Amino acid sequence: MDKSYMDSVQNALVHTYNPAPVILEYGKGAYLYDTEGKAYLDFAAGYAVNSLGYGNKEWNEALKSQIDKLAHTSNLYYHTRTKEAAEALKRVSGMDRIFFCNSGGEAVEGALKASRKYAYTKKSGRFEWIAMEESFHGRGFGSVSVTGHKAYQEPFEPLVPGVKFAKLNDLDSVKALVTDRTCAIIVEPVQGEGGINVATEEFMKGIRKICDENVILMICDEVQCGMGRTGSFFAWQEYGVRPDIMTMAKAIGSGFPVGAFAMTEKVAEYSLAPGDHGTTYGGGPLACAAVAKTVEIFEEKHIPEHVKEIGAYLKKQLEELAKKHDCILACKGKGLMQGIQLSISPAEVTKKALEKGLLLISAGSDVIRFVPPLIITEKEVDELIRILDEILE
Ligand SMILES: Cc1ncc(COP(=O)(O)O)c(C=O)c1O
Structure with a gap:
């Protein structure tokens, strides 16, 4: 060395x-x-x-050929890879609408904002999030605020208000925190940073039920456990529940920095509108080429x-x-x-x-x-x- x-x-x-x-x-x-x-x-x-x-030759070639054509456009314009990447993620995630960003933390920030905007449009008066102890969702102020580890939070306090922590796989601990102010519950189906803690089916289904009964959104953070890692395209697909919003990053680009969050049509109708959220680089031609090729190889192989x-x-x-x-x-x-x-x-x-x-x-x-x-x-x-x-x- x-x-x-x-x-x-x-x-x-x-x-x-x-x-x-x-x-x-x-x-x-x-x-x-x-x-x-x-x-x-x-x-x-x-x-x-x-x-x-x-x-991987195919993935390398996809990026090399894209860089010779076009590397960046900004979100003012679509480009020739936008459709391919967005449709690929829609297809494998089973979600309806995709927002591209650049990292997992950004995907979580966007997902949290999307859930608050949904509550705002619905005039529900809801703004609180329930997150899990031992969770990890990123390093931005929103994402660190829903991260269930004091060590990541303490030096940066005060954090974003309105976050409560329940215990993974303890549905009663979630129920005890639900109020008419809760707007979303965020969960990693398999906690990564927290120590590889797998959510049970009963827990995931229980969260879905709480959300359905209370006009609360279920957010699955699939940044680490998503994109094939657990044996399905996304881990939640193994639980027989569908989240309202999900986040992804890491493996979706197979090494090119890219993140995304996705939502159902039901959420999209009341959530982010033009001007609410954005990113200069998100969904650029190189990131989209990486995502489209990664998904294509995943499906083929x-x-x-x-x-x-x-x-x-x-x-x-x-x-x-x-x-x-x-x-x-x-x-x-x-x-x-x-x-x-x-x-x-x-x-x-x-x-x-x-x-x-x-x-x-x-x-x-x-x-x-x-x-x-x-x-x-x-x-x-x-x-x-x-x-x-x-x-x-
Ligand atoms: C579940 C989860 N969410 C969010 C993040 C943050 O992703 P990034 O480091 O790309 O911002 C991570 C990173 O490890 C993660 O594991």
Whole structure:
């Protein structure tokens, strides 16, 4: 590792991250390579982003050809990729209307605004949100206000008022917070940052029912668990409920920065109107080319089906590993969003993994999460397990 390069970077950036001591150069399939040619099996996918892995020729070509034609237009004009990307997301999400933005946090900000605008137009007098403890929704003021972690919030208080926190999978805790001021309930079907906590079907259906009975909107945050990661295009599709608003980002662009929120026609009729919300870059030609090509490849290659199969294999192998290592307290997750809860420090494990050529990330305080590119194979899962077996006590 080139120490002088690392030092220069550290001196130039605001110190908000603790990056690993590697300088990455390129990727191929599920592997990344550093400047010294060392290979890393990637079970982090850039925080669950690089769904197609690295060096996908079709995706690369789609972006290269688009950049030669047109990179940016602003939202004043549609361009030749707008229709393709919007229709692709409509098709796979089953939602009616899409708003493109640039990140997950922005998608959440937009979703929250959309829910307040709906209440405003309906003159319901509702403005409060119910969110979940241990949730993560982003770093903007709206999104951090609905994030159920004091550590993310405290230095930035006072936050946006009107947020209450219930417990995931405890419907009574949600019911206890519902009042005639509640405008929306926001939930991640599988909490990512919070430690890979899977919502139960009873909980998701219960939220849907509360919303239907009270003119409250259900918002699903699918930024991390969406786009194939759990074995369906979007995780909520496995619960037999449809949200009123949903957010997405990360994997929908497979590495190109793009986010979106989507809503049903019923919400759109009363929600955001011209002038209410906007973004200079959102829905640009490059982002739309990335989304359209990602969805096309997902459909052609049946990626969600692959995730179901390989996710089950990963889960089984992790459960086998847990039988050998007492430090694994629990295995949890869905599809290719799995976690192991540890009695030892996740930071130590990710550090040792890096040395052995394996990229891992933690979640919550005691979980290692596995969110690899969705194209991984059994052989790569076996390699993960072999390295973990060496590292764990
Ligand atoms: C569920 C969820 N929502 C929102 C976000 C924020 O996304 P971004 O970092 O793209 O702003 C994240 C990021 O990890 C997330 O996991």
